[in-house]
Amino acid sequence: EDQVTQSPEALRLQEGESSSLNCSYTVSGLRGLFWYRQDPGKGPEFLFTLYSAGEEKEKERLKATLTKKESFLHITAPKPEDSATYLCAVQFIQGGSEKLVFGKGTKLTVNP
Amino acid sequence: NAGVMQNPRHLVRRRGQEARLRCSPMKGHSHVYWYRQLPEEGLKFMVYLQKENIIDESGMPKERFSAEFPKEGPSILRIQQVVRGDSAAYFCASSLSSYSNQPQHFGDGTRLSIL
Numbered sequence: 001e002d003q004v005t006q007s008p009e010a011l012r013l014q015e016g017e018s019s020s021l022n023c024s025y026t027v028s029g030l031r032g033l034f035w036y037r038q039d040p041g042k043g044p045e046f047l048f049t050l051y052s053a054g055e056e057k058e059k060e061r062l063k064a065t066l067t068k069k070e071s072f073l074h075i076t077a078p079k080p081e082d083s084a085t086y087l088c089a090v091q092f093i094q095g096g097s098e099k100l101v102f103g104k105g106t107k108l109t110v111n112p
Numbered sequence: 113n114a115g116v117m118q119n120p121r122h123l124v125r126r127r128g129q130e131a132r133l134r135c136s137p138m139k140g141h142s143h144v145y146w147y148r149q150l151p152e153e154g155l156k157f158m159v160y161l162q163k164e165n166i167i168d169e170s171g172m173p174k175e176r177f178s179a180e181f182p183k184e185g186p187s188i189l190r191i192q193q194v195v196r197g198d199s200a201a202y203f204c205a206s207s208l209s210s211y212s213n214q215p216q217h218f219g220d221g222t223r224l225s226i227l
Contacts, residue, residue, distance in 0.1 A: 004154075016188070031211075032213070034215055034216075036218075041220070042220050042221075043118075043205075043216045043218035043219050043220045044155070044203070044219050045220070046215045046217060046218075047219070049215055086131050087154070087155070089155075089227070090215075095170075097160075097167070097168050097210075098210045098211065099159070100145075100157065100216065102147075102154040102155040102156075104152070104153060104154040105153055105154060
């Protein structure tokens with residue numbers, strides 16, 4: 001059973017068309033939830049860390065929010081340069097050590 | 113990515129050969145993580161190392177795979193007797209600590225192709 005599920009798998013938007021990406025998780029004892037952006041042929045680039053329900057973080061056109069079992073990445077008035085795969089990861093304690101588990105990502109395409 | 117450096121960026125090996133992937137963490141980071149990414153799959157954790165110590169290798173196959181992070185020099189992920197199924201992108205990440213207030217920062221990966 002996947003511990004981190006991202007939806008949708010792929011999303012196509014027109015420039016300026018706002019939308020949200022979802023990340024739901026089943027782990028208990030959340031230590032942090034991370035959002036990354038990954039461009040083709042590149043490594044993931046860190047965007048945000050969220051720690052507790054109700055927390056929000058913003059960066060340019062992106063806003064990340066967290067509830068008890070899911071996180072949303074809201075994209076306001078996206079531009080073509082926002083096209084990328086967005087990865088969500090959760091960190092929790094398992095077997096006495098910190099674990100970081102990634103979802104499969106949402107591939108976002110923004111058309112001009 | 114001005115931080116984590118991985119080389120080579122692309123590596124081609126024939127079945128049965130050895131593959132060595134190198135990772136230099138960001139300056140000041142002593143925690144290194146290796147992940148494998150297959151097409152349409154998420155990043156899968158392999159191993160977590162600190163200088164001269166393997167902290168968690170629960171995600172690494174027991175056979176043919178090994179990792180090290182020596183006192184001096186880069187971290188190395190070694191795959192012996194490679195098979196076609198080892199073809200993937202391998203990413204290294206580093207952090208200041210293992211706690212969630214210190215995010216992992218990634219290199220641009222090594223794409224391993226097995227002929």
